[in-house]
Amino acid sequence: MEPNIITLTDQYGESVRFELLDIVEYEDQEFxxxxxxxxxxxxxxxxxxxxxxxxxxxxxxxEGLDDEDLINAVFDLFCERNDFE
Incomplete structure (x- = not known):
């Protein structure tokens, strides 16, 4: 299976490639x-x-996130959905 590669532009205008690992829904929002x-x-x-x-x-x-609690909650849900510990 080929990974989902997306290209984003950073704050300096540079293109950066990322693999989209998952889209997680949390509190009626998608991450x-x-x-x-x-x-x-x-x-x-x-x-x-x-x-x-x-x-x-x-x-x-x-949109980037600044809230560490939110980041951790989404990451924990991602790990749970994908059987990571």
């Missing part, structure tokens, strides 16, 4: 769990809120 596609094994996952989605155009918009 993308991403892993750097070109990173090593010690790279952290990134969790972004999906702010808009247009499936016809295959486009999504994301």
């Amino acid at each position: 993308a769990v991403l892993y750097p596609a070109d990173g090593g094994d010690d790279e952290p996952v990134h969790i972004l809120r999906i702010t808009s989605e247009n499936l016809d155009l295959d486009e999504m918009e994301f």
